[in-house]
Amino acid sequence: MMRVGLTNLSAEQVLTAASPSDDAGERIRPFDWHLTRRIAGRMARYAALFWSILALAGVLAVLNGTIALLVAQTIGGAIEQRPESWRGRLGVDPQHWLSYGVAALVALALLWYVAMRIRQNAVAKLAERVVRDLRGEIFAHLQVLGMDFYDRTKVGRILARGTSDIDALRRALTEVAPRLTIALVQMIYAIAVMLAYDAVLGAVVLLGAPFVYLVNWRFRQLLSNSYRRVQETYSLLTANLAESIAGIRVTQAFTREERNSDMFRGICHLHRDRHLVVAKAQGLYLPLMDVTSQVFIAIALLVGGLRIASGDMTVTDLLAFMTMTGVFFQPIIVIGDMYNVVLQAMAGAERVFHLLDTAPAQLEPPPGENVDLPRRDEGMRIEFEGVTFGYQKDRPVLRDITFEARPGQTIALVGHTGSGKTSIINLIAKFYLHDAGRIALDGLDIRRISPRDLHAQTGIVQQENFLFTGSVLDNIRFARPEASDEQVREVCDALGCLDLIEDLHEGLQTQVGERGASLSLGQRQLICFARALMARPRLLILDEATSAVDTVSEHRVQQALSRLLEGRTSFVVAHRLSTIRSADRILVVDAGRIVEQGTHAQLLRDGQVYPKLHAEFVRLSEGQG
Amino acid sequence: MSLLSSSHASSSPSAAGNRADHLRRLFALTWRYRGGCFLTLLWEVGAEALALGAFIYSGLALDVLRHRALPDTTQEPRWPLGIAPSADGPLWQILSIAAGMVLLITLLRAYARYRTRLSSETLIQRITVDLRTALYDKLQRLGFSWFDTHDSGGLINRVTGDAGSVRLFIEGVVLQLIISTAALGLFLFYMFREHAWLTLAVITVFPIQAWVLIRYSRSIEPRLQSHRETLDRLIQTLQECIIGVKVIKGFGQEEQVKDRFGERNDDAYEARMKIVRTNASLLPWITTLANLQIAILLFYGGHLVYIGPAAGGIALGTLWVFFSLVRQLAGQVETIVSSAASIPESMVGANRVFELLDAPVEIAAPAQAHVPEEVRGRIEFDHVSFRYRAESPLVLEDVSFVVEPGETVALVGPAGSGKSTIFNLLCRFYDATDGRVLVDGVDVRQWDPGALRRAVSVVFQEPFLFSNTIANNVRFGVPDAPEDAVAQAVRDAVAEEFVAASRDGYQTIIGERGLTLSGGERQRLSIARAILPESPILLLDDAMASVDARTEVRIAANLGRIMRGRTTLIIAHRLSTLRRADRVLVVEQGCITAQGTHEQLMRDNEHYRKAALLQLDREREEESGELESQEALR
Structure with missing residues (x-):
């Protein structure tokens, strides 16, 4: 299949050669039995709704056909009454026949409105519920999936599962399934009526139909292929545009404005050409469908006319037949319109189910081996013994890690980026399971401890100081949702930063997040500390922020930090000199091994790697101060 | 959003x-x-x-x-x-x-x-x-x-x-x-x-249809709006829970966010159903009205057919x-x-x-733009003051200095002191608020902006590269540069090793979907990009911050050779760079507080000496560390 990226344009002719569009290039069939069954499975929960929609679709299709038929019959009854026909036998005066017919028509039209209204509501209810359920399932599954999933999947891609893919599915559920049912029933009804009126004429239409249908489907396939090519250039276009704006400073510094404009024009022209290919195909398709149905009307006129002349048929019958031809052919175009919707929905469904099928990493203890982590007042004891770990089995990032953290100790992890500090943290928090060796928490094998159990006693502070949209209060309370406002205050007070938080624009009610992004880095850090303390953790994991804050808050942050660390076993990925210096023990990590450990003073005196790292820290903190 | x-x-x-x-x-x-x-x-x-x-x-x-x-x-x-x-x-x-x-x-x-x-x-x-x-x-x-x-x-x-x-x-x-x-x-x-009468009877339905449609679009608009809002909140929650997954897991709060998302999900469902109900009640009227129109047509028209054209039908x-x-x-x-x-x-x-x-193009070429045959590379700041926005404070205040052609001048000073701004004004990315910036004695505002920027090559602090091949990124400023010139620039920037190691060499596509480069590698490619055009003036804005010390020495040696006879301005911290510079400008809080050679400043300026000695300490430790690790490797 076509790959996303360059198409017809070489890397020299564009600014951005690789377009960051995702999820493309999969081979998608318009119909996949397996997927359809799974989608249907979601609807099984709403069986009553589902069957009533199908029934209503049948009713609507029959109404559509009957209305058309009634039109022909009403005129026919008014203009030609033969005593021997069934109309004649009813004995209704032609003048009144018209009134009755029209009255029936009005009644049917109103009935149609009622049926349509009920059906639309039902369809939407079903589709929206399926969508809501699926979304909920996706979200619940996301909570179950381990960090390995998040580390290898981009945020945008996960987001798309819950947004655009679900939307594609929604469209299919609201449009395709019900409209397809109407279309099918309508066609069956129309052909049955036509056959009843005149078997010969009906047979002509019936034999021609598969041909029309095939032409129609083939055209849709062609269209969908050329449409995909349009989308390719479109993503190329937007990718180039995005990078042109992001790199505008480089462009102007190197006076590439004109060349960039030429490149962009080239992409626009390619995009236009592909659009025109689609337009040509579309321009051929719709009139073609029109011609085919008119051909049948012409044939009907000719054949039907001769049959009228020979007395086998009446003008009314022919009129009815002609209106029914319309009823018969209109659904074919509707079905054709569904092609792209179905294609996108299938692709979306496939990706959604793929996500739901992604098995979470096995972090829970094997059945029967689960042990409870005791809740004590002192910090947690942590032991690593010859631990080896790799995100991929054959590429270990940690080798033979051995250390011990006694209750209440603060352990600083230092080392270069990529040395393995974060991986050690990931293992302690049981975000991942180690491959070999032994990790013990309070003397219990970590494999036998449920992550939930562990996390209930853990506090975490991330480098990015991530906060949720909402009030400061909600963010601190996040770690213990049942906590009262007063308890939140107490926690802030315990950190010695209640005054700083109450000084915020609206105190604890200050909004953070997109609208309230006005918090300073120091304030964000303090809130994250408070959140961690709120969890009443026995184990604290802290990835220190690299960027510094202003000197005044720096002092307060340090003060809060030392209070936070007090009495808990803490692991700190340290970026601050003061944190390192005051740690009970420093683990120097390099290339996946612990190369040195000891206190600051010991390591500075006897260490080989540490003094150099220390110097870098000095330089960094000076540079920022 | x-x-x-x-x-x-x-x-x-x-x-x-x-x-x-x-x-x-x-x-x-x-x-x-x-x-x-x-x-x-x-x-x-x-x-x-x-x-x-x-x-x-x-x-x-x-x-x-x-x-x-x-x-x-x-x-x-x-x-x-x-x-x-x-x-x-x-x-x-x-x-x-x-x-x-x-x-x-x-x-x-x-x-x-x-x-x-x-x-x-x-x-x-x-x-x-x-x-x-x-x-x-x-x-x-x-x-x-x-x-x-x-x-x-x-x-x-x-x-x-x-x-x-x-x-x-x-x-x-x-x-x-x-x-x-x-x-x-x-x-x-x-x-x-x-x-005419039949026509009139039939078209009475059209205004009713139009009225229904207008009413529909009026009543649907606020519902669409509120649905958009609920959907925005839903997506925001989803996004936050993906980005903040570590916080959620770390505190074991999966259930809490599941509830929160469930609420948003229900809100979105309700908002959507409101739209659907409006759709379902109003839109079918269009078809129903069309059917009623046909009923009118049949009733009146059928009568007209019945009486026949001869009788006015x-x-x-x-x-x-x-x-x-x-x-x-x-x-x-x-x-x-x-x-x-x-x-x-x-x-x-x-x-x-x-x-x-x-939108007005602020940096426009003057009527008689200065496009010199040859650029010598003399830079002069004449009492320059600058602020980025009218309401913001001055970033540069009354800055004056001259750099003679061929000189190498280092700018030192704490972050935010205005060093990068000096570069921005020199390239005329912004116009000075007060005073004049002159290149070869001509105010940059008199220059043709293109000619000015071709005369000046910049290595930005942020090494922005395009998602294109390595070769095309290096020849960004000189799109027609031959391959050996590209290769030479890459060698001079000491980038040839990792380029050769990449899968497709110079044709390797870098960026999100291609090869991911480290900060130092990006900086070296952006240095290669800047030296390829052989501009008479080169500006390096902390261009080697992520490059390790040994590679920096190699790059600096190459630059020394390349830049002979050309003007170079460097923002840097390392002592070796300061020593090599012909002159050092100390920039603090938007002012030039001291200038001279490194030796002069060491001798006369106590503040400078202190900072330099501290830097020396660090570099010594760094070097010894490197030596040790080299020995350890042996």
Whole structure:
């Protein structure tokens, strides 16, 4: 299949050669039995709704056909009454026949409105519920999936599962399934009526139909292929545009404005050409469908006319037949319109189910081996013994890690980026399971401890100081949702930063997040500390922020930090000199091994790697101060 | 989110005047494409006329049949344009002619519709390409300060979405309105000629349909809005829970966020159902009204057929034509109403397009731009002060210094002291608030900006690279540079090792979907990019911060060779760089507080000496560390 990226344009002719569009290039069939069954499975929960929609679709299709038929019959009854026909036998005066017919028509039209209204509501209810359920399932599954999933999947891609893919599915559920049912029933009804009126004429239409249908489907396939090519250039276009704006400073510094404009024009022209290919195909398709149905009307006129002349048929019958031809052919175009919707929905469904099928990493203890982590007042004891770990089995990032953290100790992890500090943290928090060796928490094998159990006693502070949209209060309370406002205050007070938080624009009610992004880095850090303390953790994991804050808050942050660390076993990925210096023990990590450990003073005196790292820290903190 | 929420509805007192102005501009823009518009219109009206023709002939066939079946009560059918076959001919002959005409007209109509589609798409694409390229050209030329104040998501939307809504105005509003009105006029003309009262009776439904549609669009708008908002919140929660997954897991709060998401999910469901209920109650009325219209047509028209044309009624064929036309027209009313409804939306888009097109280019070439034959590379700052925005504080205050051609000058100072700003002014990315910046004795504002920037090569602090091949990134400033020049630049920037190690060498695509480079590697490529053009002035803005010390020494040696006889300004920390520089400028809080050679400053400036000694300490430790690790390796 076509790959996303360059198409017809070489890397020299564009600014951005690789377009960051995702999820493309999969081979998608318009119909996949397996997927359809799974989608249907979601609807099984709403069986009553589902069957009533199908029934209503049948009713609507029959109404559509009957209305058309009634039109022909009403005129026919008014203009030609033969005593021997069934109309004649009813004995209704032609003048009144018209009134009755029209009255029936009005009644049917109103009935149609009622049926349509009920059906639309039902369809939407079903589709929206399926969508809501699926979304909920996706979200619940996301909570179950381990960090390995998040580390290898981009945020945008996960987001798309819950947004655009679900939307594609929604469209299919609201449009395709019900409209397809109407279309099918309508066609069956129309052909049955036509056959009843005149078997010969009906047979002509019936034999021609598969041909029309095939032409129609083939055209849709062609269209969908050329449409995909349009989308390719479109993503190329937007990718180039995005990078042109992001790199505008480089462009102007190197006076590439004109060349960039030429490149962009080239992409626009390619995009236009592909659009025109689609337009040509579309321009051929719709009139073609029109011609085919008119051909049948012409044939009907000719054949039907001769049959009228020979007395086998009446003008009314022919009129009815002609209106029914319309009823018969209109659904074919509707079905054709569904092609792209179905294609996108299938692709979306496939990706959604793929996500739901992604098995979470096995972090829970094997059945029967689960042990409870005791809740004590002192910090947690942590032991690593010859631990080896790799995100991929054959590429270990940690080798033979051995250390011990006694209750209440603060352990600083230092080392270069990529040395393995974060991986050690990931293992302690049981975000991942180690491959070999032994990790013990309070003397219990970590494999036998449920992550939930562990996390209930853990506090975490991330480098990015991530906060949720909402009030400061909600963010601190996040770690213990049942906590009262007063308890939140107490926690802030315990950190010695209640005054700083109450000084915020609206105190604890200050909004953070997109609208309230006005918090300073120091304030964000303090809130994250408070959140961690709120969890009443026995184990604290802290990835220190690299960027510094202003000197005044720096002092307060340090003060809060030392209070936070007090009495808990803490692991700190340290970026601050003061944190390192005051740690009970420093683990120097390099290339996946612990190369040195000891206190600051010991390591500075006897260490080989540490003094150099220390110097870098000095330089960094000076540079920022 | 910016796609949905970036509608900056302007509420200035001149908004109404603006709208009229924008409408005028939109029509002026449409007028520019009048040829294409006219062509599309011609084909479309032709297609509609042919549709009428096909209906007339099939109606005629019905009349012929009816006359044959009931010769006593009906009249001889009336052939259009007076061209009639002999009435006594065999029936199959007459029928074949009528059916043949239906087919022929249908084929012609198919062709006309094909041409309509083609000419309208050509027109649309012409407008789109013109708008997009115009916007892109403009974006390329706007100054840095403009980009400082506009977010990139919104800008992308202007070239894609907003350009689309201008197109929509021309295509959807102007063209579609004319076409629909023309078709409506044509059909109504025929119908009125055939039977005015019947026509009047039938078209009474149209205003009701229009009223329903208008009511619908009014009541749906706030619901769509609130649905968008709930959906935004839902997506925001989803996004936050993906980004903050570690926090959630770390505190074991999966259930809490699941509840929160569940609420948002329910809200979105409720909001959606409100839309659906409105849809379900109002939209089916359009079809129902169309059916009622047919009922009117049947009741009155059937009566007219019954009494026959001779008594002031109509033929059966005419009723068939009316029936077909009414079905055709139902779509036109909907089109007219929905294109009218889309005017405000396309106006908002058009607004933003014009705003961008009208944005003044602050850094423009003067009338008689200075384009020198040769640049010597003398730089002078003459009492320069600068602030980024009118309300913000001065970043540079009364800065004056001179750099002679061929000199290498280092700028040192704490972060935010204004070093990078000096570079920005030198390249004229911004204009000085006060004072003059001179290159070769000519004010940079007198220079042709292109010529100035070709004379100056910059390595930015942030090494931005494009998602293209390594080779194309290096030759960014000199697109036609031969391969060996690219290779030389890469060697000089000490980048050849990792380039050679990449999968496709120089043709390796870097970026999100390609090769991921480390910060140091990116910096080395951006150095290669800057030295390739061989500009007489080179600016290095902390260009080797992520490069390790040994590589920096190698790069510096190469630069020393390359930059001989050319002017170099370096923002740096390392002592080796400061020692190599001919002169050091100390920048603090927007002022130059000291200058001289490294030795002079070490001797005379206590502050400088202290900072340098501290730096020396670090570098020594660093070196010893490196030596140790080298020994350890052995």
